[in-house]
Amino acid sequence: MTNDLTETSITEAVQRTFDGADDERVRELFVRLVQHLHDFAREVRLTGDEWFTAMEFLKRVGDISTPARQEFALLSDILGLSVLVDLINRERGTSTTESTLLGPFYVAGRPTAQNGSDISGGVAGVPLFFHGTVLDADGIPVAGARVDTWHSDGEGFYDVQMPEKLHGRLAMRALLTTDDQGRFWYRSVAPRYYPVPTDGPCGEILRAANRSPMRPEHLHFWFHAEGFEPLITMLFRSDDPYLERDAVFGLRHSLVVDFVHHEAGGTAPDGTRMAEPFQTVEWTFALARKEN
Template identity: 85%
Template structure:
């Protein structure tokens, strides 16, 4: 069966090794993967040196990956795979908030915060007040919805990128619980556009392609509620200079929102009289019910 294989016959031979798989989806995935990998290799006439380079690249992606540095996620992001998977699996229609990619900076074990809390972790920056609401497709509040949120600071850095400065504490991220009206609100600092990490293997791809590494200013959200499909999404600043050239293809028009500027002396949404300029964001998130 495996003797005297040729450039073309080897593909079928490898695919047949999955015939005994009991899980049909497993079989479908790997048979298709082998087909496309082999077709790609034949199409581009992959050389031995290029193959070794690719394997070494994947090794280095693994070496730099850590609980706070997800280089494999970034690789999927810059190749558009993350957004493609999202587009395939989320076709809920205009009545539900659009989803988008998770990104490489989500962290397990984030702190829980009460509504109205300052989640900035005392990071310096322009004060930002976020007021959100979680509804179902009929306009009813989703009480008790769990809302993860995280974002960069005013210089474009996430807490996991400056752990020494923060004395190994997390900042600008929290888990909040929507109230009986589906509302949640918090204070933080306004984020900033930033480059995706370019000091690792993924940066080599971007430089070789002469691609911009920049992501527009945004806030991440991951919403969960009993009886509803989870939603991973983000809100993107409407006047950001990188709005139309996101390095990871994650911007959707429906998720573009105004970060409203307010002058010093005005009152914040929580009633605080502000002695410095600040920004506000308001948004309603709509969740889809799980199919029974």
């Protein structure tokens, strides 16, 4: 007859149940996860009421999550886990563009657009003209790279946050492809800083900690090209008031860029004579080649 489990022996007992896992990495992940979870509970002397609160919290995170509202991703973001995973896996000592977190507003079913298209979806705002170039680490253009881009509107809202206003349409996001010189370009509207969603469980954490929910103004990019490592990154507006106070820890100073202001009457990069003020952004991205 085996002895009853104790506060300390329970951990090894649970870990042994993963000994039969066919995948060694699965076994490693769960054995270490159990170790840290149990150590945490012992360290803070977790109470039954606190355990029930945690279970109910996770249930509510799941309940509020939808394909357009990824509350679990937001939870990972505000706890710094998303950026930690990126830091662990980042290429070191290269001349390629820094990566950062994906964020909760990426949508896989985005529309495909031709270079030079207006991807604003008809959303009103200050016109923004973006021109990007994609190179490898040696400065050679990467032709045919697929470029996902998405951003908020001028009030800090993404399309998935205003389905009634947009009648379910997607806006301010597209999938583009670089030309033979590694270039891609589009027109949209200038984004703005915004608070991460605080009407759900993640907002409760921020309020409990008296933390700011604000994210600085930025543009998202996700690059895929044959023979290269994927790159998830952002560009941040250089004069944004929240630049050093990103609620999800995503800022990289190498990704700070000027959003150049132009007065009405100027000529846009596509040759359009603009009757209103507009902004332009130009940036060069460098991708890392996959190792053979």
